[in-house]
Amino acid sequence: MKIIYTDALVIGAGLAGLRVAIACKERGLDTLVLSLIPAKRSHSAAAQGGMQASLGNALKGSGDNEDVHFHDTVKGSDWGCDQNVARMFAHTAPKAVRELANWGVPWTRVKAGPRQVVVNAEKVTLEEAEKAHGLINARDFGGTKKWRTCYTADGTGHSLLYAVDNKAISLGVPVVERVEALALIQDGVRCQGAIVRDLVTGEIQAYVAKTTTIATGGYGRLYSVSTNAIICEGIGAALALDTGKATLGNMEAVQFHPTAIVPVGILTTEGCRGDGGLLRDKDGHRFMPDYEPEKKELASRDVVSRRMTEHMRKGKGVDSPYGPHLWLDITLLGKEHIDKNLREVKEICQDFLGIDPAKDWIPVRPTQHYSMGGVRTNERGESPQLKGLFAVGEAACWDMHGFNRLGGNSLAETVVAGMIVGEYVADFCEQNPLAIDTGLIESQASKLTSEIDTLLANLGGENVYQLKTAMQEIMMDYVGIFRNGTELEKAVSELSQLLARSANISLTCKNRHANPELVEALRLPRMLRVALTVAAGALARTESRGAHAREDYPKRDDANWLNRTLASWPDASALKPSLSYEALDVMKMELPPGYRGYGDDNAVAHPDTQARLEQIETLTAKMGEGVDRHVLQQALMPFELPEKFTQKNQRLEEQDA
Ligand SMILES: Cc1cc2nc3c(=O)[nH]c(=O)nc-3n(C[C@H](O)[C@H](O)[C@H](O)COP(=O)(O)OP(=O)(O)OC[C@H]3O[C@@H](n4cnc5c(N)ncnc54)[C@H](O)[C@@H]3O)c2cc1C
Secondary structure, eight states: OEEEEEEEEEEOOSHHHHHHHHHHHHTTOOEEEEESSOGGGSGGGGOOSOEEOOOOOSGGGTTOOHHHHHHHHHHHTTTOSOHHHHHHHHHHHHHHHHHHHHTTOOOOBOOSEEEEEEETTEEEEEEEOGGGTTSBOOBOOTTOSSOOEEOSTTOHHHHHHHHHHHHHHHHTOOEEESEEEEEEEEOSSBEEEEEEEETTTOOEEEEEEEEEEEOOOOOGGGSSSBSSOTTOSOHHHHHHHTTSSSOEEOTTOEEEEEEEETTTOOBOOTHHHHTTOEEEOTTSOBOHHHHOTTTGGGSOHHHHHHHHHHHIIIIISBOOTTOOBEEEEOGGGOHHHHHHHOHHHHHHHHHHHOOOTTTSOEEEEEEEEEEOOEEEOOTTSBOSSSBTEEEOGGGEEOSSSTTOOOTTHHHHHHHHHHHHHHHHHHHHHHHOOOOOOHHHHHHHHHHHHHHHHHHHHOOOOBOHHHHHHHHHHHHHHHSSSEEOHHHHHHHHHHHHHHHHHGGGBOOSOOOSSSOHHHHHHHHHHHHHHHHHHHHHHHHHOOSOBTTBEETTBOSOBHHHHOEEEEEEOOSTTOSSOEEEEEEOOGGGOSSOSOOOSSSOOOOBOOTTHHHHHHHHHHHHHHHOTTOOHHHHHHHHSOOOOOGGGOSOOOOHHHHHO
16 A cells, blocks of 8 residues: 655645645645645635625725624624634734735725715715725625625636645645545544545555645535535545544534525525625515615525525515526626626526526525534644644634624635644644554555445445435435424434445446446445534524524524534444534623624523623723724733734724824
């Protein structure tokens, strides 16, 4: 067996993984990235609308800063996030945008003078300041107080991934393509690499490393309809879960995006509504203001998706052979704006629907989109259970999104977490030499080899594709936008049965080398275990928080559920995960739980909330009125960052002050 040694092993060549690799390489470490596909084809390239960072350059961003971004993020998460991480993130995001500009990202820029935009269905003229001319622009996105989403038309992920991958290439970071990590090398205490299958030759290889970073993206393809690329199957989460030690965090927190096209589920970016697009029903009526008079189409994603579903349940959807849908109307933005700022959307509409969005309404429906859950890490991005195992990006539960991610906060997370966690990964490599015996490597590799031998010999008669489709339908039907106990119980029980049946998969193609059926058969039990963490977590959580909406428990229950779900799989032969919970400490929060701004304020309060609010009030009063906001913030909730990212961010307004 080929054994490859390195310092920092990164599994995943999307934005998050590449940015960690760059950090390690820049610190002089031997670094290696693994990927299913060429780096530039990673799912990050699909991101359209933009990334959030509080630059405050454009008129509608004025007054923005880390504090506002932090507040939006915490509220957006329905108080489910780690507030320290949200602070680390909000502080570093402007630096990430500027670094990316430096690496060649052609951000859309502010042009001084008048510009026409659409706000709340009306054309408005904004006068951009001369001093902002040429600086990075931002558009509006859901759930934010300011226009904060920096963008390159609607191809932001594409331009970011190209710039970051080119940077990695220029530094000489090797990316090994068309390989799949299927197990971690670990002894229950420390992780030191991964066992990998070459997807072309079928060869089993061991990559041995001081640190292993999981950056494998989300688990959207557990569902039958998703905006995600077909490689987003959650194998990174399974890598951690199958150690029996590492935990996954908040797996039940799954986001549905309001506007994927029907029937295929390809995304039209939130930028469509950010730029002024409207949602209409079968009568052409703009219905969002009826439900959310303040934020309307730009309420948080989980809220809009629920309102759309409610509206369709009232019979207001447009009938189609593929079920009911609603309309996204961007005609009012005009052809010129669409051609310039929403050109991917235009092409998607032309190629997949045969319509022109400058003239025609787009058929849309909420669709699985983002995984808030993932490999649970601490603030440094490291698994609390396995030393040397890190996770970043959508694969991780770092946890800045809690139960609902804001649009534009994921691209930002990939690069920001890559910057921050990358430094901690490098620190770990410098401080911890490899300590491994080859027996462990051999035994873990032979486990995978015998799994493959068993699969190739199995005559059990189960068809992998049928089982996979059944899993995806269960997830879609019972673990979707609205959830309830009866359906979730059904989901857990049926997924467990599928997991048992997956032991009897037999393959029609017995090749050991390039064999898509074998690839599916290796993935399916892993995906089923991950799916079970989602369904079981959702069943156990008897409250509604962010994207986790229980019809039988409609209130957010801070008294009992202000915590993070941790899922592990200690018994490899079990058919269900083990769940435990990690409490969020209200007394350490900078922003204690409160009203999120949507619907009735009916949350069950946490017993510590009032005491913490009083503490904050006292401390704020004691520090006096003119206190610097950074000083006050540190007093309320100190957070740490690698030193190179601690400087204050500069903004036009603060320069003027
Ligand atoms: C259509 C769409 C549009 C979006 N638009 C936006 C947006 O405008 N703004 C925003 O903030 N967010 C957006 N998002 C979300 C955002 O794009 C993703 O969350 C983010 O890009 C994920 O990046 P990542 O680096 O974590 O993972 P990915 O980019 O998914 O990369 C995962 C990598 O892991 C590799 N990999 C996976 N499994 C294995 C394995 N077992 N072994 C080896 N390699 C493996 C893959 O090959 C790939 O290289 C969008 C998402 C979608 C679906």
